[in-house]
Amino acid sequence: MTAFIFPGQGSQKVGMGVELADASAHAREVFEEVDEALNQKLSALMKDGPESELTLTSNAQPAIMANSIATLRVLEKEFGVSLADKADCVAGHSLGEYSALCAAGAFGLAETAKLLRLRGIAMQDAVPIGVGAMAALLGADIEKAGVLAEAAAEGQVCEVANDNDPTQVVISGHAEAIDRAIEMARDHGIKRGIKLPVSAPFHCSLMQPAAQRMKLALADTSPNGFTVPLYANVTAARVSDPAEEQALLVDQITGRVRWRESVLAMREAGVERFVELGGKVLGPMVGRIDKQAGTVSLVTMEDLENFAKENG
Template sequence: MRAFIFPGQGSQKVGMGADLAVASAAAREVFEEVDEALSQTLSTIMREGPEADLTLTENAQPAIMANAIATLRVLEQEFGVSLADKGDCVAGHSLGEYTALCAVGAFSLADTARLLKLRGQAMQAAVPVGVGAMAALLGADIEKATALAAAAAQSEVCEVANDNDPTQVVISGHRGAIERAIELAKEHGIKRGIMLPVSAPFHCSLMQPAADAMAAAFEDTPPQSFTLPVYANVTAAQVTDADAERDLLVQQVTGRVRWRESVEAMATAGVTHFVELGGKVVGPMVGRIAKDAAVTSAITMEDLEALAKEIG
């Protein structure tokens, strides 16, 4: 069995998608459609920067999605590889879940871009800049990270945001609590904590205003039926029902990204090959979780050509 997986925020970089757009009309069409949907030249920011603009949450989220969908379209149109034929399920890390849903037809490309733009704006607006923070805990498993978060909270919010793999967990909450967690990390048997360069404390209860905004957005743009099952971040379980997925996307804004458990669930279900499209971020995480699985990450035309030959 094969899973197609999609990266989340942090995988953006200036120049992303530029070579693919030069090489393929299918990729150019994706970037043009996203530009039109957002009424902005996001593709120019992706290609030329400045990096500060690309890193803005409201730009980074649709940009990462657009790059991954462009990669998928090239695979499908240039190399004749159908996701529905060659995949058994899909998953994505945080915003990557929206990319996965776009890939299997739950949202149109234009709607996905608009939803992610709104999601980025709402997440940024939920907490004033400087009030929240996130930190990566290196050498931490979920038990150690949970205990540390509880110890550091001290009446503030400090919660596990991302359970990425057996060696890395991300926490999120009030800046003071996150700073305390970094100071206490070694006492909890954790190698170290590193403050992340993010503009808001994603995937914690401070994001409730953004969750409310997404719930309202889905009133007008609900997910439709999709062609392959999606493994949802907040349950680490397979979803096939569009209404259920809609509720899970709202919960995802404040909920933990259970990536390690999602990969374990896919592996338990029989997935032996994970294909990351549009990045080389979640693939390495998979390698640390499902050590016997084959992992392929595809970004360039050369990557896609090799992948097409591999999966035929």
């Protein structure tokens, strides 16, 4: 069994998608449709930067999705390898869950771009800049991270945001609490804490105003049925009901990204191979979660060609 997986924020970089767009009209069509949906030359920003603008949450989220979907579109249209035929399920990391839903037909491309633009703005607006922060805890498992977050909170918000793999957990909350957690990391048997270059404290209870805005947006643009089941971030469980997934996308804004558990759940269900589209972030994570799992990351035309040769 095979899972198609889609990366999240942090995988953006200037130059993303350029090679695909140069080589394939199908990739260009994806980027053009997203530009039109957002009424912005996002593809030019992806190509030339500046990086500071591409990294803004409201730009990074639709850009990462566009790159993933362009990669998939080229695989399907140029190389004849379709998600419906090859994937038994899909999953995505944070905003990647929207890319996964788009890939599986739950949302149209333009709809997905608009939802992610709104999601980015809503998450940015939820907390004034400087009030919140996030940190990656290296050499931390989920138990250690949870104990540290509780100890560092001191009446403020300090929560586990991403359970990425057995060696990396991300915490999120008030900036002072995150600073305390970084200072206390060693005392809790954690190698170290590194503050992340993000503009808001994602996936914690401070994001509640953003969750409310997404609830309204998703009521207007609800998901359709999807061609293959999805493993949802907040439950690390299989979903195939659009109404259930609609509620989970709202919960995802304040909830933990349970990526490690999602991968283990897919493995338990019989998934042997994970195919990452448009990034090289999740493949290595999957390898750290389960060394026996097969992984492949598709970014370049050469990657796609090689994959198609083996899976045509």
